[in-house]
Amino acid sequence: MNPFDAMYDGAPPWEIGRPQAAVVRLAAAGRIGGRVLDLGCGTGENALFLAGLGHAVLGVDASAKAIGMATRKAVARGSRAEFRVGDALRLEGLEHRYDTALDSGLFHTLSDAARARYVRGLGRVLKPGSSVFVLCFSDREPAWGGPRRVSRRELEAAWTSEFAVESIQPERILHQQNADGAHAWLASVVHFGRPLSTNN
Numbered sequence: 001m002n003p004f005d006a007m008y009d010g011a012p013p014w015e016i017g018r019p020q021a022a023v024v025r026l027a028a029a030g031r032i033g034g035r036v037l038d039l040g041c042g043t044g045e046n047a048l049f050l051a052g053l054g055h056a057v058l059g060v061d062a063s064a065k066a067i068g069m070a071t072r073k074a075v076a077r078g079s080r081a082e083f084r085v086g087d088a089l090r091l092e093g094l095e096h097r098y099d100t101a102l103d104s105g106l107f108h109t110l111s112d113a114a115r116a117r118y119v120r121g122l123g124r125v126l127k128p129g130s131s132v133f134v135l136c137f138s139d140r141e142p143a144w145g146g147p148r149r150v151s152r153r154e155l156e157a158a159w160t161s162e163f164a165v166e167s168i169q170p171e172r173i174l175h176q177q178n179a180d181g182a183h184a185w186l187a188s189v190v191h192f193g194r195p196l197s198t199n200n
């Protein structure tokens with residue numbers, strides 16, 4: 001069983017019942033383009049929000065419980081967002097190539113070795129010119145528990161030469177323990193990559 005499954009038996013701290021404010025702002029600024037891949041989508045609030053704006057969205061999460069909850073929300077809300085159990089470090093089975101990848105709260109759960117696999121995997125499923133947005137806990141957040149803190153330097157260093165870091169901005173990541181959320185980084189990364197043979 002995926003270790004996150006047990007957390008979805010209760011009320012996980014990241015489960016806020018609405019999209020992250022940072023994601024809403026990205027969409028309002030026109031930063032989310034085309035086909036969207038939501039990595040570690042949880043119960044789908046960000047994916048459902050983006051699908052509501054007309055994007056084709058696939059949410060992938062390693063927790064079957066989270067995906068079950070996301071799928072039920074999609075049905076209840078009449079959303080076209082799709083959800084699938086899967087490993088964000090092994091994306092090679094995906095049939096589409098994506099214009100935008102969203103990571104809200106996954107990157108900060110990954111080990112150093114997993115970060116490298118994650119970036120390699122992303123390179124295989126993103127279109128040239130696509131965007132990656134990573135929202136993760138920042139090292140400016142004091143130690144009270146919660147996930148691993150990420151420094152700006154680590155976030156910059158995570159990418160291969162197929163990617164260029166456009167910006168890393170201070171943000172807030174909302175969670176249940178504090179109405180104002182926690183210090184976070186929002187990284188905006190462009191994928192150059194090589195043209196892929198697969199159509200769309």
Ligand SMILES: C[S@@+](CC[C@H](N)C(=O)[O-])C[C@H]1O[C@@H](n2cnc3c(N)ncnc32)[C@H](O)[C@@H]1O
Binds near residue numbers: 005016088103109
């Ligand atoms: C902190 S939660 C964030 C959930 C959601 N993105 C949100 O903003 O509410 C991290 C999620 O990543 C998922 N996850 C962890 N490792 C994963 C992996 N290797 N592949 C896919 N999902 C993973 C967990 O199951 C969990 O749902």
